Amino acid sequence: MTDNTEINLNIHHQPTCLRDHIAFSLVKFMRFFADTFFRKRYGHRAVILETVAAVPGMVGGMLKHLKCLRRIEDDEGWIRELLDEAENERMHLMTFIKIAQPNFLERCLIIFAQIAIFTCYLTLYIFTPKTAHRVVGYLEEEAVISYTHYLNEVERGATPNVDAPAIAKEYWNLSEDAKLADLIRVVRADECKHRDVNHRFANQL
Numbered sequence: 532m533t534d535n536t537e538i539n540l541n542i543h544h545q546p547t548c549l550r551d552h553i554a555f556s557l558v559k560f561m562r563f564f565a566d567t568f569f570r571k572r573y574g575h576r577a578v579i580l581e582t583v584a585a586v587p588g589m590v591g592g593m594l595k596h597l598k599c600l601r602r603i604e605d606d607e608g609w610i611r612e613l614l615d616e617a618e619n620e621r622m623h624l625m626t627f628i629k630i631a632q633p634n635f636l637e638r639c640l641i642i643f644a645q646i647a648i649f650t651c652y653l654t655l656y657i658f659t660p661k662t663a664h665r666v667v668g669y670l671e672e673e674a675v676i677s678y679t680h681y682l683n684e685v686e687r688g689a690t691p692n693v694d695a696p697a698i699a700k701e702y703w704n705l706s707e708d709a710k711l712a713d714l715i716r717v718v719r720a721d722e723c724k725h726r727d728v729n730h731r732f733a734n735q736l
């Protein structure tokens with residue numbers, strides 16, 4: 532969680548090796564499906580994608596935890612950072628569920644997506660954690676773009692700028708009269724932080 536919304540929205544890690552290109556292409560491929568499925572239903576998009584976004588941090592944190600136990604070595608703060616990310620993404624979910632409720636088809640998609648993403652990310656992280664963090668870095672770049680689109684829709688009046696849910700006001704310390712636009716700004720700032728953390732982890736590995 533961060534309350535600094537004045538952060539760099541335009542950071543992009545230029546792919547420099549084959550691994551980066553594969554990660555970037557994979558994320559762009561997934562983005563195509565998300566754009567096709569959700570179109571401009573940003574509230575629904577946020578709910579469904581946050582159920583997925585909360586998976587990698589928990590998987591990465593768990594695997595790093597197990598590795599540190601096996602090697603009897605310090606984690607240098609990685610586990611806390613990754614688990615914090617997972618919890619932060621879950622709070623995004625618990626917030627956006629107050630804005631939009633998934634329909635039956637979307638509920639089915641959530642279950643299928645969790646099985647697929649958990650299995651794929653676990654496998655990827657076991658074999659190449661560097662690529663796994665790069666994929667998440669690129670996913671977070673896309674999340675920043677998507678929340679910027681959502682914010683633009685709210686600011687131009689295409690989506691009602693409703694009151695921010697109480698859970699969001701408490702979690703992000705928003706003012707009592709905070710609106711959806713304020714909420715999207717702080718969530719987008721969180722995604723920027725996840726983007727930077729995951730690209731940094733990928734660089735360090």
Ligand SMILES: [Fe+2]
Binds near residue numbers: 581584620623722
């Ligand atoms: Fe998120």
Ligand SMILES: [Fe+2]
Binds near residue numbers: 584620671721725726
């Ligand atoms: Fe994120």
